[in-house]
Amino acid sequence: MEFSSDIGAVQRRMAQTQEGVGRRKATFEALNISAGQHILDLGCGGGHLLKDLALSVGVNGHVVGLDPSDKQIEAAQEYCKGLDNVSFNLDSAVKLSFEDNAFDAVASIQVLEYVKDVDSALAEISRVIKPGGRLATVSVLWDHWRFHGPDPALNDRMHEAFKAHCFHQMLPLEMPKKLERHGFIGAQCTPMGFLNNSLHHNSFAYLASTLLTHFAEGQGISKEDTERWRKELDESEREGRFGFVSVPVLTTAIAK
Numbered sequence: 239m240e241f242s243s244d245i246g247a248v249q250r251r252m253a254q255t256q257e258g259v260g261r262r263k264a265t266f267e268a269l270n271i272s273a274g275q276h277i278l279d280l281g282c283g284g285g286h287l288l289k290d291l292a293l294s295v296g297v298n299g300h301v302v303g304l305d306p307s308d309k310q311i312e313a314a315q316e317y318c319k320g321l322d323n324v325s326f327n328l329d330s331a332v333k334l335s336f337e338d339n340a341f342d343a344v345a346s347i348q349v350l351e352y353v354k355d356v357d358s359a360l361a362e363i364s365r366v367i368k369p370g371g372r373l374a375t376v377s378v379l380w381d382h383w384r385f386h387g388p389d390p391a392l393n394d395r396m397h398e399a400f401k402a403h404c405f406h407q408m409l410p411l412e413m414p415k416k417l418e419r420h421g422f423i424g425a426q427c428t429p430m431g432f433l434n435n436s437l438h439h440n441s442f443a444y445l446a447s448t449l450l451t452h453f454a455e456g457q458g459i460s461k462e463d464t465e466r467w468r469k470e471l472d473e474s475e476r477e478g479r480f481g482f483v484s485v486p487v488l489t490t491a492i493a494k
């Protein structure tokens with residue numbers, strides 16, 4: 239998915255929801271950070287994790303936020319303003335400009351499923367992380383990312399259109415073997431599934447419905463249909479039969 243300025247803004251709001259905070263906390267804990275470490279946040283988006291990492295590694299540590307979207311990097315720079323142990327890198331995960339063994343740990347939240355050549359990205363992560371360094375990455379089981387409530391036929395069409403929004407629908411299933419092939423040991427997967435019953439305007443579900451609508455229209459679904467779908471979501475919420483389910487998975491591993 240292109241993180242255009244509109245979609246980037248929605249994505250940054252999603253990062254600030256309860257569910258966004260939850261996946262950062264899980265990632266953060268998995269990294270087991272110490273003062274003085276050098277950490278890479280691959281696909282840093284608006285810089286929410288980056289700021290927490292920068293504050294944790296202290297003045298002798300350093301964190302790098304990498305993202306190929308200049309709008310996301312601009313937002314991350316603004317969010318991390320005033321911290322002098324943070325730098326930014328406008329690059330793609332598949333070709334990193336860092337030296338071998340440059341980082342003690344690498345974090346990456348909801349990024350690798352958007353990288354077509356995910357094996358090249360994992361090879362690069364493996365190259366830049368020190369032996370014994372930790373990788374913590376979150377990707378979503380997109381086949382289970384689902385709104386419940388609207389007319390089933392229209393709902394199916396909307397979800398079908400959304401499949402093209404990323405390259406890898408079920409990446410967490412493939413991660414342990416891939417990580418092993420790229421020189422990591424001890425891969426562990428922790429599902430962090432959640433259910434939203436509310437569509438209030440700062441809820442993950444509401445923001446996700448905005449994203450899905452934008453994407454479905456880009457895939458040729460008419461505005462009339464996307465508006466009907468959203469109206470039916472609201473109706474189902476009023477009638478107490480709305481739900482939005484997602485299963486992000488935290489995968490952790492250690493570099494050999």
Ligand SMILES: C[S@@+](CC[C@H](N)C(=O)[O-])C[C@H]1O[C@@H](n2cnc3c(N)ncnc32)[C@H](O)[C@@H]1O
Pocket residue numbers: 241249250253280281282283284286304305306307310329330331332346347348349352353
């Ligand atoms: C869903 S956002 C997640 C952002 C952030 N990690 C967070 O949790 O809020 C996905 C991010 O991946 C970035 N991205 C897309 N393709 C990438 C690539 N090839 N290499 C690195 N980052 C990429 C996007 O620009 C976007 O900022």
